Amino acid sequence: MQHTLIALVENKPGVLNRVASLFRRRNFNIDSLNVGQTEKPDISRMTIVVDSDSTDARHVEANLYKLVNVIDVQDVTGQPAVVRDLALIKVNAKLSQRAEIANLASIFRGRIVDVAAESVIVEITGTEDKIDSLTELLRPFGIIEMVRTGQVAMMRGNYAPVRHLPGAGSNGNHHEVLMN
Amino acid sequence: MELTGAEILWESLMREGVEVVFGIPGGASIPIFDAMLKYPIHHVLTRHEQGAAHMADGYARASGKVGVALATSGPGATNLVTGIATAMLDSTPVVFITGQVQSYLIGGDAFQEVDVTGITLPITKHNYLITQADQIAPAVCEAFYIARTGRPGPVLIDICKDAQIEKTEFVYPEKIELVGYKPPRTAPTHLLNKAAEMIHASKKPIILAGHGALISQAMDVIQQLARTTQTPVAMTLLGLGAMPASDPLSLGMMGMHGEAYCNLAIQNSDLIIALGMRFDDRVTGNLKTYAPHAKKIHIEIDPSEVDKNVAVDLPLIGDLKTVLSDLLPLIEEVHHDQWLEQIEEWRAESDSRDILYWPDDGKLYTAQVIHNIWEATQGNAVLVTGVGQHQMWAAQYYRFEKPYRFITSGGAGTMGFGVPAALGAWFADQQNEVWLVDGDGSFQMTQAELSTMVQEGANVKIAIMNNHFLGMVRQWQEFFYDSRYSGTPLTGPDFVKIAEAHGIPGRRITQREEIYPALEFAKNTRGPVLLNFIVEKEDAVYPMVPAGADLHAMIRRPVRQTEEIV
Ligand SMILES: Cc1ncc(C[n+]2csc(CCOP(=O)(O)OP(=O)(O)O)c2C)c(N)n1
Numbered sequence: 131m132q133h134t135l136i137a138l139v140e141n142k143p144g145v146l147n148r149v150a151s152l153f154r155r156r157n158f159n160i161d162s163l164n165v166g167q168t169e170k171p172d173i174s175r176m177t178i179v180v181d182s183d184s185t186d187a188r189h190v191e192a193n194l195y196k197l198v199n200v201i202d203v204q205d206v207t208g209q210p211a212v213v214r215d216l217a218l219i220k221v222n223a224k225l226s227q228r229a230e231i232a233n234l235a236s237i238f239r240g241r242i243v244d245v246a247a248e249s250v251i252v253e254i255t256g257t258e259d260k261i262d263s264l265t266e267l268l269r270p271f272g273i274i275e276m277v278r279t280g281q282v283a284m285m286r287g288n289y290a291p292v293r294h295l296p297g298a299g300s301n302g303n304h305h306e307v308l309m310n
Numbered sequence: 311m312e313l314t315g316a317e318i319l320w321e322s323l324m325r326e327g328v329e330v331v332f333g334i335p336g337g338a339s340i341p342i343f344d345a346m347l348k349y350p351i352h353h354v355l356t357r358h359e360q361g362a363a364h365m366a367d368g369y370a371r372a373s374g375k376v377g378v379a380l381a382t383s384g385p386g387a388t389n390l391v392t393g394i395a396t397a398m399l400d401s402t403p404v405v406f407i408t409g410q411v412q413s414y415l416i417g418g419d420a421f422q423e424v425d426v427t428g429i430t431l432p433i434t435k436h437n438y439l440i441t442q443a444d445q446i447a448p449a450v451c452e453a454f455y456i457a458r459t460g461r462p463g464p465v466l467i468d469i470c471k472d473a474q475i476e477k478t479e480f481v482y483p484e485k486i487e488l489v490g491y492k493p494p495r496t497a498p499t500h501l502l503n504k505a506a507e508m509i510h511a512s513k514k515p516i517i518l519a520g521h522g523a524l525i526s527q528a529m530d531v532i533q534q535l536a537r538t539t540q541t542p543v544a545m546t547l548l549g550l551g552a553m554p555a556s557d558p559l560s561l562g563m564m565g566m567h568g569e570a571y572c573n574l575a576i577q578n579s580d581l582i583i584a585l586g587m588r589f590d591d592r593v594t595g596n597l598k599t600y601a602p603h604a605k606k607i608h609i610e611i612d613p614s615e616v617d618k619n620v621a622v623d624l625p626l627i628g629d630l631k632t633v634l635s636d637l638l639p640l641i642e643e644v645h646h647d648q649w650l651e652q653i654e655e656w657r658a659e660s661d662s663r664d665i666l667y668w669p670d671d672g673k674l675y676t677a678q679v680i681h682n683i684w685e686a687t688q689g690n691a692v693l694v695t696g697v698g699q700h701q702m703w704a705a706q707y708y709r710f711e712k713p714y715r716f717i718t719s720g721g722a723g724t725m726g727f728g729v730p731a732a733l734g735a736w737f738a739d740q741q742n743e744v745w746l747v748d749g750d751g752s753f754q755m756t757q758a759e760l761s762t763m764v765q766e767g768a769n770v771k772i773a774i775m776n777n778h779f780l781g782m783v784r785q786w787q788e789f790f791y792d793s794r795y796s797g798t799p800l801t802g803p804d805f806v807k808i809a810e811a812h813g814i815p816g817r818r819i820t821q822r823e824e825i826y827p828a829l830e831f832a833k834n835t836r837g838p839v840l841l842n843f844i845v846e847k848e849d850a851v852y853p854m855v856p857a858g859a860d861l862h863a864m865i866r867r868p869v870r871q872t873e874e875i876v
Pocket residue numbers: 696697698699700701723724725726748749750751752753775777779780781782783
């Protein structure tokens with residue numbers, strides 16, 4: 131099982147290093163980690179996917195709060211959230227195969243973003259499953275290289291994410307810190 | 311007014327109320343030392359940066375204030391590392407300030423450049439790399455705040471040499487804005503109610519008090535809870551002093567070398583009220599069989615400690631004193647006479663094995679010596695230790711009536727902590743006698759700071775428990791490795807001559823009747839005194855829970871028959 135956590139962190143040098151160092155030190159198993167900008171220039175957003183069979187998401191959250199630069203941590207696992215991954219997949223493509231590949235990509239709402247003599251690059255955004263399925267279908271053509279961004283996630287509408295430690299972050303009421 | 315970065319550093323330290331700093335200068339910190347001369351802060355020149363770190367730590371533990379240590383870049387900073395880790399594992403507030411090469415040289419392997427913020431990342435609560443003078447005041451202000459609040463810990467500020475020299479306007483921040491740092495305060499009412507219910511329902515409750523009890527200054531509320539609910543109090547090594555040892559409800563120390571009756575009480579309890587402690591493996595033994603019948607309430611400021619080692623039924627996250635003060639009005643008086651009687655039975659059985667009752671057999675035993683030091687100081691000394699058997703005997707036999715009097719490296723178990731920490735403690739507390747009970751191994755690790763003690767005229771009494779072994783490791787070898795003493799026999803120098811070489815008096819003690827006169831001599835002599843107690847070489851600390859064994863499966867001190875002694 132996977133758990134998806136979102137951490138809002140101060141956009142300062144070394145913060146990614148602090149988070150990565152924490153995960154290593156505590157022996158947390160991380161499947162993917164994505165860092166990006168937010169609507170506020172001084173805040174970055176991390177999407178952290180942990181292998182929850184070996185790593186307790188609540189421990190990850192509690193430990194993240196020990197870092198002075200971590201502002202808020204949310205758990206969006208199993209919640210009404212939009213979760214997306216982006217992949218670029220370079221596949222062998224002779225002239226005769228291009229149409230078929232383009233077809234496959236479009237079924238998954240992917241598209242071809244580069245065409246060369248012997249290959250094309252397919253771009254696809256979506257859930258992990260969707261990208262996995264397309265990857266499997268493209269494999270027979272011969273995948274030359276591939277990159278995935280790792281998941282990014284956002285809650286839909288007004289739904290509130292789960293906070294295992296409500297109030298532990300700066301957004302909460304500090305008199306409400308509890309664990310259960 | 312425009313000041314140099316180095317001046318800003320001292321101005322900032324002054325505003326944080328710093329009176330003394332411990333350290334050694336070097337190329338990358340010369341501007342800081344040069345500016346220091348203008349400020350009334352006392353600098354203690356240590357002989358090694360590890361000493362500076364432990365002094366600042368000992369000062370912090372004894373005073374409750376933030377300690378400060380200073381080192382230069384590269385090897386100066388790396389020499390601090392053991393001391394930083396020691397402070398981290400025991401949650402003590404120390405601010406470490408290191409010089410760094412010029413900012414434009416960073417990353418180029420310049421002379422004495424080491425990535426100090428990188429190295430100390432996992433052993434500090436937070437750290438800073440400062441490249442401009444105007445970052446210094448905010449960093450110092452934040453560092454002191456972070457170090458002493460929440461769960462305290464070490465904070466390091468690495469300051470590039472050009473930032474020390476650069477001039478800028480000095481403004482000390484009026485308030486701190488740390489968006490990601492908000493230590494929790496207290497638990498919500500419905501959880502407090504639940505805690506009260508659990509406490510009222512219990513028949514065999516026990517309180518476990520840890521270092522958090524002292525850090526949060528929660529002694530009085532803990533004692534109030536204990537008395538109102540007739541609940542006995544067991545303490546961790548660093549929690550000693552939370553409850554006076556003479557109080558009938560005190561069970562002394564728990565864990566690997568805890569009192570047998572204390573461990574038995576934990577194992578047989580039906581409710582554990584854990585206060586500012588973290589269920590370290592040295593106090594729980596085998597987790598699978600730990601307090602199997604007990605429900606657990608855990609009051610703790612650091613949420614990452616909850617459910618880390620032991621699953622708890624009710625965590626209350628917050629500052630211990632605040633949470634307990636909010637809880638106490640909900641608590642009714644309850645009695646547990648039967649439970650306490652049961653514990654008294656175990657206690658009597660333990661007492662019968664006590665080494666203090668052994669008749670004089672011509673040998674010195676560390677436990678006896680520490681007991682005599684306790685008597686000679688009326689239990690009022692600040693007692694500092696190294697790490698090993700003598701440390702455990704100190705915890706068992708120096709019966710602490712008051713908090714902040716036992717200065718010892720618990721989480722890290724850092725040998726060599728004693729000499730420098732004792733000097734640091736002396737700077738913090740000159741009202742009470744400061745005694746260092748050290749092992750011959752531990753003492754030799756930081757013996758060089760004896761010279762610092764003399765330079766500072768510190769009134770510290772040093773008692774070396776000289777067993778000519780790395781005793782604690784020898785004990786493990788005796789118990790678990792068929793007495794193969796590999797790497798543990800230790801010949802030391804003549805410590806009395808070492809003392810004399812430093813211009814301080816020393817005495818060698820080999821007989822029981824010499825103990826008191828030697829202690830009196832030390833007490834009546836102004837300044838440092840060194841007492842070299844030649845103790846039994848192969849004595850063992852009992853009881854002992856072997857690492858990973860069940861907490862109740864203790865190796866007990868054999869009951870000694872009188873015949874054996876002759
Ligand atoms: C820096 C360091 N190195 C090694 C150890 C492992 N160790 C733990 S206790 C001990 C023996 C301590 O000997 P001594 O200071 O003479 O005290 P004793 O046990 O004899 O009382 C050792 C080597 C340690 N705790 N710290």
